[in-house]
Each structure stands twice: as structure tokens, then as C-alpha cells.
Amino acid sequence: MKLHQLRTFVAVADAGGIRGAARALNASPAAITKSLRQLEEDLQMPLVLRTSSGVTLTEAGQALLVHARLMVGQMTRAHEAMGALRGAARGKLTVAVTPWIAMTFLPETITRFCEKMPDVRLEFFEGLLSIANPRLRDGSLDFFVGRPAPGTPGVEFHYRPLFSSTCAVVAREGHPRSGCHSLADLCDLDWVLTWDPANDGPLVENMFSRHDVPMPSKIHLAHSFSIAISLLRQTDMVSVFPWPLVELCAARERLCAFPLREQLEDAMVSVISRSGHPLSEASECFIDCLIGTIRDGLESPSQQTRNVLRSVELLI
Numbered sequence: 001m002k003l004h005q006l007r008t009f010v011a012v013a014d015a016g017g018i019r020g021a022a023r024a025l026n027a028s029p030a031a032i033t034k035s036l037r038q039l040e041e042d043l044q045m046p047l048v049l050r051t052s053s054g055v056t057l058t059e060a061g062q063a064l065l066v067h068a069r070l071m072v073g074q075m076t077r078a079h080e081a082m083g084a085l086r087g088a089a090r091g092k093l094t095v096a097v098t099p100w101i102a103m104t105f106l107p108e109t110i111t112r113f114c115e116k117m118p119d120v121r122l123e124f125f126e127g128l129l130s131i132a133n134p135r136l137r138d139g140s141l142d143f144f145v146g147r148p149a150p151g152t153p154g155v156e157f158h159y160r161p162l163f164s165s166t167c168a169v170v171a172r173e174g175h176p177r178s179g180c181h182s183l184a185d186l187c188d189l190d191w192v193l194t195w196d197p198a199n200d201g202p203l204v205e206n207m208f209s210r211h212d213v214p215m216p217s218k219i220h221l222a223h224s225f226s227i228a229i230s231l232l233r234q235t236d237m238v239s240v241f242p243w244p245l246v247e248l249c250a251a252r253e254r255l256c257a258f259p260l261r262e263q264l265e266d267a268m269v270s271v272i273s274r275s276g277h278p279l280s281e282a283s284e285c286f287i288d289c290l291i292g293t294i295r296d297g298l299e300s301p302s303q304q305t306r307n308v309l310r311s312v313e314l315l316i
Contacts (some may be wrong), residue, residue: 003075005039006068008032009047013065017054066138070197072286073139075223080132093120093282096135098127098269099145099225100245102307105293112289120282128194130223142283143273145290147195155239160287162294165312166255167207167264168246171238175256183262192220192228194238207240211262229253242267243311269312291316 011021012032022029040047047061057065097106110122125131127146135141136157148159169186171178180186196219208215220237223227231237233253241249245255271287273279294316299307
């Protein structure tokens with residue numbers, strides 16, 4: 001396997017076809033096809049299935065893609081590290097950011113970062129577990145600012161805690177159960193969550209089992225914060241938000257927090273990166289800018305920012 005073949009394979013997988021990969025790599029479709037065919041011949045197995053609408057990955061192709069992304073990503077980071085040592089910090093920084101951080105500290109963080117590294121291009125993803133964790137694993141994400149996966153942290157990721165806060169059950173203003181004080185009174189409702197408590201693992205206590213409350217019969221999953229907000233505003237679904245997000249969104253989106261007796265799980269926010277893979281100079285710079293912005297927020301003229309910081313325990 002050669003690096004240019006793996007780069008071609010990743011481009012084909014991302015673009016969903018030969019022509020899209022050719023455009024992405026500024027190469028001819030014939031060159032892309034030749035490189036892909038050589039890779040398949042070297043491995044002695046097909047990696048893609050060609051269809052009229054593009055390509056799909058075979059089982060072997062899906063398995064190789066994870067490793068190919070890591071190898072291509074590491075080589076890109078190596079080039080960027082050498083460029084930084086020459087005083088030419090360029091390239092791309094890819095970050096996932098949890099919604100309430102994006103709504104408060106991200107704009108100022110970006111301003112500070114771009115002043116220090118004007119030639120680095122930024123790419124952002126929604127900081128939800130289902131989006132960020134797979135990209136951390138395959139190397140297409142530099143780091144994730146958000147909630148760690150439930151359970152005991154393993155060796156796969158490195159965690160740098162920033163905040164801890166409690167959570168609240170939320171719904172639209174005027175919800176027929178808005179006066180309920182017990183989690184058990186809400187189990188028959190439809191829930192919309194950005195993670196699946198049923199998949200937290202058999203050894204992990206989720207917010208329901210911790211309080212001896214049965215799992216709701218219907219939990220819908222939303223892999224987008226804007227979708228979750230829309231559903232909450234216009235239906236009788238309920239959800240769980242960290243308190244900083246309640247401070248930011250409740251009044252504006254006409255949502256309310258239920259006055260429950262139970263204290264729900266803590267919502268930890270950390271900088272999460274892959275273990276064993278040192279962060280790039282651009283990543284370290286961005287994280288420093290974020291931490292500086294957070295600390296300055298303690299004396300922010302914005303009442304909303306101060307309210308958000310009062311709702312969390314600062315861990316930096």
C-alpha cells in the first residue's frame with residue numbers, strides 16, 4: 001500500500017464516486033481509477049462496488065477506511081508540524097464543539113486564534129457524541145470540545161476537563177406536565193435525546209436506572225441540536241439539557257425546565273483527543289485561546305455569559 005493510493009481511496013469514499021474524488025484531488029478520473037485498481041490488486045480484494053450512482057464500500061473497504069484515514073491524517077499533520085517549524089503554520093484544523101460552548105465562547109476564541117494563526121483554515125462539526133467520536137477514532141477530527149462518552153474513561157481518548165454542570169429535563173412552555181416533580185411521571189412521554197442511554201453499556205448507570213426509574217418506552221435520537229430544539233418547541237416531547245444550555249436557550253426558545261426532585265447526571269465538558277497522538281501546534285493554540293476566552297468570561301459585560309459561568313463548576 002502506498003500513501004497516494006490510500007489518499008485516493010479516502011477521497012473516493014468521501015466523495016462517493018470517482019469523479020468527485022478526481023475534483024477533490026485535482027486529478028483525472030482515469031488516474032483515480034488506476035490508483036484505486038492498483039490498491040485493490042495489492043490487497044487482492046475489492047474495496048468498492050461501482051454503481052450507476054457512484055461507489056459503495058465493500059466490507060474490506062470499510063475496514064481499510066478507518067486505517068487509511070489515520071495514516072493520511074497523520075501524514076498531513078506531520079507536514080503541518082514541519083511547516084510550523086519553518087515558521088509557515090498552514091493547513092486545516094478540524095474541531096467538534098458542543099452547542100453551548102459554540103453559542104458563548106467560540107466566536108471570541110476564533111477571533112483570537114485567527115490573529116495568531118491567520119493561515120490555518122478551520123472546520124467545525126456539531127459536538128455530539130454520535131458525530132464526534134467516530135471522527136476522533138478515524139483521525140478526521142483533531143479534537144472535540146464536549147461531553148465524554150458515558151462510563152469509565154478508557155485508553156482510547158485523552159480528556160482535559162473544562163467544566164462540570166448538572167442537567168435539567170426541558171420541554172416547551174405550557175407543557176401539560178411542566179409542574180411534575182418526579183422523573184417517574186415523565187416515562188410515558190416521548191423523549192428526544194442526542195445520545196442513546198440504552199447503548200451506554202450494561203455496566204453504566206444512566207439517568208433513569210440511577211433513580212430506579214424505568215427507561216422511557218420511546219426515545220427518539222436527534223444528531224442535530226437545531227432539530228432537537230425544533231421538536232421541543234412544536235411537540236410535547238421532552239429532553240435533557242446541561243444547565244448552561246438552559247440558561248442560553250430557555251427564554252429565547254420558549255422552553256422550561258421541570259422542577260424535578262432528582263438530581264440528574266453531571267454534564268462534563270472536556271477537550272477530548274486521541275490518546276497517543278500529540279496535538280498539533282494549531283490545536284494547542286486553539287485550546288489556549290479557548291481557555292483564555294473562558295477565563296475572561298468571568299468578568300464579561302454580558303449578563304448571559306456570567307449566568308452561564310455561574311451554572312457550571314470551572315475546572316481550569
